[in-house]
Amino acid sequence: MTQGAAKRALITGITGQDGSYLAEFLLEKGYEVFGLVRRSSTEKFERISHIKDRLELIQADLTDQVSMIEALGDIRPHEVYNLAAQSFVPTSWKQPILTGEVTALGVTRILEAIRVVDKSIRFYQASSSEMYGHVRETPQTENTPFYPRSPYGVAKIYGHWITINYRESYDLYACSGILFNHESPRRGLEFVTRKVTDAVARIKLGLQDELRLGNLDAKRDWGFAGDYVQAMWLMLQQDEPDDYVISSEVTHTVREMCEAAFSRVDLDWSQYVKVDPKFYRPAEVHLLLGDCSKARKQLGWSPAHTFTQLIHMMVDADLKRVKSEMLSNVT
16 A cells, blocks of 8 residues: 555445444545445435545445455455344345355355455454353353354354454454344334334334334343444454454343333333243343453453443434434424
8 A cells, every 4th residue: 555545444344333333434434445335226324424525335245255355356355244134133134045145155155256357365254242142151152152043143153253364274364253132223113122113112102002022031241333433443453463352341121122122211111111032032032241351351342332322322312213203294
């Protein structure tokens, strides 16, 4: 790279929650940011609409090897962040083949493209705490054995290990971040945290009477997505590639999340939340709790937001959005 030239980064999944926060972060760092998007008759750019004019979007697909090679050849990025996946766990039971094609084999296609085009490209793979599944030890570290409980978790393990394999086989700078649950106001409405905060806003404003959920005792390690994308970047700035757990190191139940969300608007969650067996998973993951001491020590990373701050942020954002929708419907 010539002196003074901006670094170029390619983000797959740039229209998603993590992709949008990472794009913002890299733009602030002075990067040229490219986003990989699939060809679609309907374009969904809500999460990046405020920065879209500062991005360059490239059409390619993780299921198509040639398009990946051409994209890397055209962009010649210094860093690639693979955040694209079929990432909604319940859908992975309904579409296990698609989940494998994108979430697992898609990683191989990117790594192959890097190997063919430019082996100096630094690569980040978004691994997941869902790989731990039926956990073998608590808390979970980089060395905890995996025991996935969904097709999504299985696919993520493939992506994780193929990243390690290419690092060791071809001397690529390839890292995996094993991220525990990370949420934000940009989280999709199908995810439980956002389902709760959206329902809280609607119940508070008289648009909804109840909230139906599955296992209230499931425990998760929840953090803020905006904090976690900084760890992704830090991984690619080290002298040597390695894998890191990124987590809040605190666990909460879905019930506790409901309490925090409803209390933000002075409501008693127990008056509105109903357990519905149809929302239980075929194979449940009961407890996820990450130990990110390696990231704290080697990357100098730590989460900046607490669980309560996160949930309150999400409730506030959904209240603002739903009020705005109500006003627009009136006018």
